[in-house]
Amino acid sequence: MVFGKLSIADINYLWRGTLLTLRLCLTGIGLGLILGAIFGILRANPRKTLTKMIAAAYIEFFRAVPLMLLFVVGYFGIISLGYNVSRFGAVVAAISLYTGAYIGQVVRTGIESVGRGQWEASVSLGMSYVDTLRYVILPQAVKIMIPPAIGVVIGVVKGSSLASVVGYVELVLAGRHVIQRTYAPLLVMGTIAMIYFVICYPLSILSKNLERKL
């Protein structure tokens, strides 16, 4: 058969790893996008509000911390304090917070890159800050945000493999298990690389298309 040394059971095992990677990424990145939108908008506020400072602290902190550390602290760290957390809950939380910080920065930069004249024209019509964001600034900023946001997402999909350090059997850890059984590292890792490529490449195509269309 095509996969040589890989049995059906091995292939199924890798498939399960793929699904766990997807599940982690979809949930974690989904929540991260929401966090990023909220904190990015709060941080872009030109007035020095408390929420702006909280958003800035959140974004700066989680951008400075390695994702692997977040996985370890999120799971083993919390358990060591005597709390019970599910492995999935811990890794999703870590990925969400991490993604949220990077997306937050993208959102903030996007908002700030829309010219001051757009704000002035809007408020001169009597529009509020929130209405200006909603009807004038964000529709323009989103176009600027899409390419870097997709870059962040691709980075996080690849980074999700680090969840293996806490025993979450995502794609890479599943692969290591299969290698231990089959002694076929190149074949297994080659397959896994292909799978990551299949997940990530459409995202970069999407980015290019949106960039051209918008």
Added chain:
Amino acid sequence: MLMLDVKDVHKHFGQLHVLKGISLQLERGETGVLFGRSGSGKSTLLRCINYLESIDSGEIYVDSELVTPDRAKLRKLRANIGFVFQHFNLFPHLSILGNVTLGLKVVKKTPEDEAREIALKALEDVGLKEKAENYPEELSGGQQQRVAIARSIAMNPKMILFDEPTSALDPELIGEVLEVMKDLSQQGMTMLVVSHEMGFARETADKMFFLHNGKLVEEGPPSEIFRKPKTEECRRFIEAIL
């Protein structure tokens, strides 16, 4: 009835004293032209009137309403004051119609079809009804500025402020914008215009204000300002630009 009453306004940018006790008035329906050297504080004064800039002391009344930083009051005030910018500042992601209806829909909560009607009327006033479905980037500079004026008109403001509305335009496009402004003035709109278009000022202005180093050093009807300016600075400035 005073429409605009600026009383002893001071404004600093850090150490820089930009407005040094400015007082000026416009009656309802009057057109004022504000002129003076670059850096004399013309834009700053205009921007203080709708509080795009804060003031350090003094008072500004628009139709007897004090201009304050209170946000709810400020929104109401700004909805009543049009502002036309040197660089138009149209919303690039919205059609021409979308540009003109946005304030109506968002600020005045005007229903969609009513907003559309008002906007088309405003666009007709500036001669651009047929461009309603186009986007700003498809229009010439002169057309864009006329759309910006329509965007102000549509809000049915008490007064419109113009900050060098034609200085970013190619010379052959200036006339069409000034024509629209002249019409507005004749229809009784109260306008304060920063401009060095002296032909426009002569024909349209009720009052002219000469700003010099943050002070209003001369004011009067165009006939006086052009014929016998009281100050040496004003005389030299007018000679230089005529």
